[in-house]
Amino acid sequence: MSTIQQVAKAAGVSVATVSRVLNHSDKVVDETRARVERAIQELNYSPNMMGRNLRRNATEIIMVLLPSISNPFYAHAVNGIAAVANNNGFTVTVCNTLSDRKLERDFLNLLKFKLVDGAVLMSQEMDDCELEELGRLYPVVQCSEYIDAAGVPYVTIDNASAAYDAVSHLASLGHTRIGLISSKVNYYSAAHRQSGYMQALQDAGLEFESELIKFGDYGYGSGMKCAEQFMRMQNRPTAVFAISDPMAIGALKAFRQKGLKIPEDIAIVGFDNIRFSKMCEPELTTIAQPTYRMGCRAMELLLERVEHKQDLPEKVIMDYELIIRGSTVAGS
């Protein structure tokens, strides 16, 4: 590996001149520039980023923190984040916390240690206080999952309203016992979706019973288990809203295995519109978030913070869409 010193010597100029050729480009006479560029070629030189970063105190790397890359929901958001980042000369790196506090902390240390310039948080294990401090010290934004109180900008949808629409859709189809498959993990989005569910029941004049809520972990398997619990009830629901597509699909699968017909015997609504929601049978009615655009928007907010050190705690609420398919209305 050659250094800037070697290039300077080879070109017969000072390191400052080489640096000028590499960067600002101003005030270097053509002939000198040519000599330097030739030397760079010959030595196959490329600047050592550690040296540069140390001096500049910036890396132009952005980190995306998410709990599990195996959840396809995140993929589109990451693509949106990356698109905007790349357009602005930043590189994006994905860090998989596995919902582990210690791992999450390790990754966040990359911010502290200045190894990344900023972070997009797609879900966090930390509490409001920690997040609030993090937001004060470093450029971070939240995307999709968020904590409002922490003064950290976020991009999200109105989860309560989306859940309200999903459940109202079921109610409008005549269902009077509507189950909820929620999450035992205590995410705010889950709480909001749950309160949207409650509100929709109330507005439809339906009775709420605690038995109607089961708790999963966002995965297929847990959806199946919740469905089995529903089927063991004497007075089982005729419709179920699951706060994630994999849980909805797991439930759908379990119901069908027991011989129930979807949507005749039981209707199902999911959340997130993952690709597979169109592949299962019947296709799944679900809420679509504009994940790609949410990622883009989140990255734009982050860029403002990284570049201009602006720290208005912006809040962006994006539109969602209820996509009606065969799991609630036969033949659609």
Place this chain on the structure above:
Amino acid sequence: MSTIQQVAKAAGVSVATVSRVLNHSDKVVDETRARVERAIQELNYSPNMMGRNLRRNATEIIMVLLPSISNPFYAHAVNGIAAVANNNGFTVTVCNTLSDRKLERDFLNLLKFKLVDGAVLMSQEMDDCELEELGRLYPVVQCSEYIDAAGVPYVTIDNASAAYDAVSHLASLGHTRIGLISSKVNYYSAAHRQSGYMQALQDAGLEFESELIKFGDYGYGSGMKCAEQFMRMQNRPTAVFAISDPMAIGALKAFRQKGLKIPEDIAIVGFDNIRFSKMCEPELTTIAQPTYRMGCRAMELLLERVEHKQDLPEKVIMDYELIIRGSTVAGS
């Protein structure tokens, strides 16, 4: 942000002593160490990694390069990679190339620029020569998708043999016209699976016809399109082997939409055993790769290269498993 100098001054010692407290721990008397640690606490100091990395010429960060985080197949491998890496004090970062050569190059520059210590390649856009050079210059290993000729270590399964088993399974069920859904992208794994398919046909005494091969892009949608092509044939196959699960599931969906019964009218085998393969109807017969363990093994190889600069081009072939489910044998 405080520096080591400030800590040294606050503790009334030299920077060397502070550094010793931070690192080797040898030869620092207890009382001094206590003073330094108190100063570190008070100043809320943590070492600047850029300075450290510049000096040490290492970052303890490992990069995983993959074409698309939305393909669930990669997630498990990444988890395996991360597990081993974390156990050894390394941080793992995932870089999403979107199969874009330029993006891939940008990410690989992180190696050149010393911003990461090594890389696990899960699929590459570059040609044999570029890969060979990359392997000579930096610690890299291949996982799953690989190029043999480049002298870069790899962990994989025997793709030809796996495809052979899949197709032989179909032949043993009595199918005589067996279609293949392959990839138009020119990955070696696709070529190997295709040659396993050919070999199995030959060994089963079946005729090959070029019409029996259709080409997709690994995704659901392309699987559906291929299935539609098959259905337009006068003499359509009674069984199909797809080299990815999403394509298999897409095909399954398309066949069912046309009223075909699976597996009675047409049997389907996929590849990768993604989670959905158990969620679709009927469940999908597929080849399972030990993805998590492959990730672990790849990371172990990489660690040898990163730490001991060992450069034997090791080749690890792992076992796969044919998982027989309802898409080929009713009721299983």
Place this chain on the structure above:
DNA sequence: ATAGTGTATGTAATCCATTACATCAAGGAG
């Protein structure tokens, strides 16, 4: 001819932590 202006380039400080080598004190051997 002289002062003044502007442009191209060089010198050296700087970012922060690590580490080879230097120093100093204390204790042991002769």
Place this chain on the structure above:
DNA sequence: CTCCTTGATGTAATGGATTACATACACTAT
């Protein structure tokens, strides 16, 4: 009592690039 060893700590060079400031030169205006 002197010399040597050992252990603890300090001094300063080092890694590579950036950049404020200095210098040198050419050219214009008077």
